[in-house]
Amino acid sequence: MLFSPSRSDPxxxxxxxxxxxxxxxxxxxxxxVTRVQRWxxxxxxxxxxxxIRVECDVAPRYLTICExxxxxxEDLGSAWTRFPIARLHYTKATGLWALYWRxxxxxxxxxxxxxxxxxxxxxxxxxxxxxxxxFWG
Numbered sequence: 001m002l003f004s005p006s007r008s009d010p011x012x013x014x015x016x017x018x019x020x021x022x023x024x025x026x027x028x029x030x031x032x033v034t035r036v037q038r039w040x041x042x043x044x045x046x047x048x049x050x051x052i053r054v055e056c057d058v059a060p061r062y063l064t065i066c067e068x069x070x071x072x073x074e075d076l077g078s079a080w081t082r083f084p085i086a087r088l089h090y091t092k093a094t095g096l097w098a099l100y101w102r103x104x105x106x107x108x109x110x111x112x113x114x115x116x117x118x119x120x121x122x123x124x125x126x127x128x129x130x131x132x133x134x135f136w137g
Contacts, residue, residue: 027060027092032120036063036088039124055082062089062100065127086135088123091116099123101134 036056043054050070057064066082087100087108096116100108111134114126127135 028058028063028090032090032097033058033063035120036065036124040065053080054085057082057084061092062087064088086111086127088120097123099126 033056040054040056044052053068055066055068057066064087065085067085068080068082070080071077084102084106087102089098089100089110090096091098094116095118097118097120098116099111099114101111102108111132113132114123117123130136
């Protein structure tokens with residue numbers, strides 16, 4: 001949970017420009033991809049989005065939530081840095097979403113304290129709660 005005091009309702013937040021097309025995520029429910037993109041957009045107030053953004057990278061079987069920051073030195077180029085926060089993995093056979101955390105070796109592991117859920121909102125609510133600093137620090 002980054003900026004809870006000014007966070008808006010994720011169902012009504014505007015989805016920012018995204019480098020990834022939700023239609024390229026064959027196998028992921030489009031409605032869930034859109035829900036996560038809106039949730040990401042709602043994490044940072046509009047006036048701070050030139051300094052920090054939360055975005056969703058879409059892959060065929062999972063969504064990765066990333067904290068994005070602009071370059072801090074001119075000589076590093078114009079690309080923003082992307083720091084993965086969590087991965088939401090979808091199992092099509094069961095229709096369940098599972099939350100994964102990233103270790104210091106950049107490997108992902110299923111987050112055992114939270115059971116997989118058919119509702120992706122359950123995972124987003126857990127991330128919002130800030131119950132475990134393994135995600136947001």
